[in-house]
Amino acid sequence: MFRRLSDRNETSVSFTFNGVPTMARRGDSVAAALLAAGHCGTRQTPVSGAARGPYCMMGVCFECLVKIDGWPNRQACLTTVLEGMRVETQDGAAVPGQKE
């Protein structure tokens, strides 16, 4: 649903989303990387399980919450992708103590 402008030439960064190897570019936020990879839904709400995804991209809406390297409920738009990062759908409420 998003494509990279051809005159951008940042180096590639690889990460995984729900276990699937995915490419991003250096400097991408996790939210941008997920959108670039075609995922506009990235969590299920803790209230009803409804699908949600990045909305404001600036850290105020809290819709882009995902699990990053095991840490639940991270704002994907405020986190830069790093090589080897493990990103997962935030499935409802966080499990306490999951990430130690």
Place this chain on the structure above:
Amino acid sequence: MDYDVIVVGGGLVGVSIAWGLSKCGQRVAIVDEGDLANRAARANFGLVWSSSKGLGSAAYSRWSRTSTANWHQLAAELKAETGIDTGFVQSGGFSIRLTPTELERGIASMAKLAGQPGMDAEGTPPLQYEILDQAETRRRLPLVGETVAGAIFSPLDGHANPLRLFAGFHKALKQRGVHYFPHRKTTAIRHHAGAFEVTGEGWRLGAGKVVLAAGVGNTALAPMLGLSVPLLPSRGQIIVTERLKPFLSHATGYLRQTDEGSVLIGESKEATIDHQRPRGPITAVLAERALRTFPLLRNAKAVRIWAAFRVVTPDGYPIYEQSERFPGAFACACHSGVTLAANHALVLPRQISAGALSEDLSVFHSRRFHVPAAV
């Protein structure tokens, strides 16, 4: 006379009593302040708790125990009337003791409490508790921290959703045709021509009886009716976390998980702070103790921290009284409005309707604070 009873104060105490009065067939109105008033009603922890209460007043222990027992009826009636489930769970409560000293003190104070004369009465659930050592505490609450020294468990205790309780009362009141007037701060009440006249800026209402349930606002209003509600400042702070997957179904004395998943962490008592901004050092201590209690909460995020003022009398026990000068004027002031909601809804209103508080509530009259100094 516009109404049979005017209840001054639309917090938990006020709406519980108003609902009960309406069930007794009284025509009731509630006058309430605005959105940002000092509302203890929106600052509840949600405990329905009696086991550790009443050290110094067996009557208060009994009053709390009967209210806890009556909660089942309250929850059922509100659910039937409004469809709102108050989430009341009486699965027992753990008063967690983090250190051996805390545990020793807890044991001593429960023994003293249990040993008071007058703790038992016909129709009152007896006080029940168990002392749990470290191993037993961990057996029952496997997620508890390694350093937790023990706990005091009582099957009497439980918790509910205080905001749904509050919303439930308001909805029931509306359905029953009780008139609720917000933005009406009461400035004066007088008895005139056989009725009570409650007034504020630009408004006036009359009723045969008046009930003061205005929380910290009671102190100023009480003397107008020959009543007295002395209160001491007591500020409490609570941390609220993001929603978490369920891990704790029991109430503990200072930490509980709501049925929505968020965890509430308390409790603190400050006497000299007069604002409602959270204070860093209090937050730090609350958080640190919460993590010693349940280490798995280390990375849980606080999304809200707030502070509010409790309604606390000089000895901490309620004031329930009827005016001698103006019979028909009543005052009700207490903290623990959630625990006591059942008695406030099911027991007190009958007495107010009948025109007199029962004899066993006389111990809660404010005259107990007017004892002259010993010579």
Place this chain on the structure above:
Amino acid sequence: MIRNIQSAADLAPAYDLVVVGAGPAGLSAAVEASAHGLTVLLADENEAPGGQIYRSVERASDADLARMGPDYAAGRMLIERFRRADVSYANRATVWNVGPADEETGAGAHAIEVGISLGGIARPIAAHRVILATGALERPFPFPGWTMPGVMTAGAAQILMKSSGLVPSGRTILAGTGPLLYLLASQLLRAGVSVTAVVDTTPVENWRSALPHLLRFATSPYALKGLKLLLEVQRRTRVIRGVTALEAFGSGQFGALRVHRSNKSLHIEGDLLLLHQGIAPNLNLSLAAGCDYVWDERLAAFRPNVDGRGASSVSGVSIAGDAAGIVGAVASAHQGEFAGLSAALDLNRIGQGVYEQRRAQHAQKLARALRGRTFIDHRFRPGKTFRVPEDDGTIICRCEEITAGKLREVAALGVPGPNQMKAFTRCGMGPCQGRLCGLTAVELLAQCRGVPPGEVGYYRLRPPIKPVTLSELAALPHTEAATIAVAGFVERAHDAAQDATYGSHQ
């Protein structure tokens, strides 16, 4: 030269001035104040300075600059000045608390305490002065289906373009009102994006209130720019005007938009929907700090109450830029600069004479920068039905999934205000702390009660204004008095624990 704060350990315990936000207002404030010798910390949540409007401008290529337009490129110069200034700069830092110094831990000379979180560690910082430059956020835009994946804000699309060089690859629909909508349409079209339609929800009747200000607007820099944009967009894509209602459809994600115009409706298919109906001040830090606020009818939003130098009702706390009321990037920079200068005056680094001279200059610059805004505010004021949805099934509180119908039901109980409404419904209790529901909830309640929104008031906000972990909070300074307030006593090494004397609460 700038001092980059890499970790919480690098933070000093106190600064003369803490500036929150690295947009034009914050950058200008930091540059100005540091020039007069104040020790300054600028803390910002993002990776790089620039806020929203100048996001990623430092690493923008010539192609990016051409795409985004000249206003964007202007940000580079400001950031260069910032990089040369004697300022401590903490990026990726979240300021979650600003308020008067604590009664116990703040017993020193500094009037204000700031709670900041950096790299998973929370620190309290003392400051003589704080300037909040937290900018603005997109107004909520509630209508049926607005919460589904594939619906984003116009600002989000700009961020993706600026920071990552990403543009929509499918059929893109823009909906709403305001100059930014057309600016974005133009930027996307220039980047080769398939913009299916611009769905303009500007109320037709806005012309009436905007007309008196037309002349001032016509002679402002906005007019020519705006006209060119409008013509360009109209030429290159379909513009649908006079829209009265919207509904988004899709299974699992956005697939189509139903557009209502009087009694007709259109069905437009698409892959991405971008929304914009103006911006509003990002209030949370200001309000949590205790600043008084007012309802701004023209803006249809709350803003903090500040005087001519940005001073709020909280001693030592100033607010500059869009955070104090929507003024745009250039005016924000002027306000930030003046707030920084005012801090220098307060802390005796400059004399009154110099200050008065600069004040006069500032007033002129500000007036020029604000010229034409009144017209824009009136012309593009979002319509009532897009601020308070008539459809009861529309979600108002995205975090807690509370619908308009639920709020109306509770409003009918006579709730005295939005805080009671929040207590009864949980609307506003989610992690966004009302940023996406507050304005809607207040206007809905005002409508139900038949009173102006200013009379209804706003949510009572408190720190932390962004979530902070319990372990971070637990590591903040404890005091003995606080331990007693919580535990009842302080454990000592020897047997006798130190009790507090306080009345029984049992």
